[in-house]
Amino acid sequence: MQSAHTMPSPATASPRYARCIENSKRIRWDIDRDVIRQREFGAADKFLPDGMTLLEERLAFLSPGERRFLNRIQGRTYANMFGLIERFVGAKMLEVSRDHWFGDQVALEALVRFTDEELKHQELFRRIEGLAARCMPAGYLFVPEPNTVAQFVLGKCTWAVLALTCDVELVTQVHYRESIAVDAEISPLFKDVFLFHWKEESQHAVLDELEWQREDAKLTPEERDAAVDDLIALVAGVDGLLQLQAQADCTYFMANKPQAGVLDAGEVETVRNALLAAYRWQYIHSGVAQVRFGELLTGLITPAQGQRIQGALAGLQ
């Protein structure tokens, strides 16, 4: 395994940062004018594609109405999860922008725009949570607290945080392009939220790559080895959140499900496990499976480090 670092030289760094600025300006959107446009969700709207929720394949014993309700719960959690992640992503980008303060002003502008966009996305996802609350029964709980999670994540080294960020920001693109955009049944408002989000995330994923590689070039082999452990700890931390949220979403489902029939304890456990499997797919495995992320990661680490990461992921099935 080569650990040759592909950090762009100073002469070539700016063109990629500059293109991100250009694209960011060209596609810039407004929450009310472009995304929400005074729309609301309908009471039976579908939020997420079946390939992301895993409901059709794992919970066929539920009625279509129950599965639709679970789809809406997962969609609400999906929007909240991105709002949560963006808290630490924005803070980390502000932090790494320090390296550019008195250097590449184009790179600095790209990272400032990135942070500004993440603040806007958090506002968008708060608005979406408010709209979802208006058309779903009371009692939904999004468990993770953004600042607590951000403190945990930002306690790990920058290399690991940028690796996780790059993964998540590539995920938003793959989910939108390959699943959400092509599902004709999804709520037009929900689809637009992730269309507009994807447009800005496309620039973020490029900037993640540039900053991750720039950070990697600063590390000794020993520091990089420790950074791999931090990345594994971050993935375990994410999984802990997913377990809590799967439990909370299962409890909310049981308390509010549309059909009055009672599920036995085994069926409730099956619902909880299906939610956890879907969340692990959405936030962990579908990201790691992306070719681009794999190329970037294996370009920076040794085969032994890659096996450590694979071993940790294998425990999350």
Ligand SMILES: [Fe+2]
């Ligand atoms: Fe975002």
Ligand SMILES: [Fe+2]
């Ligand atoms: Fe982003």
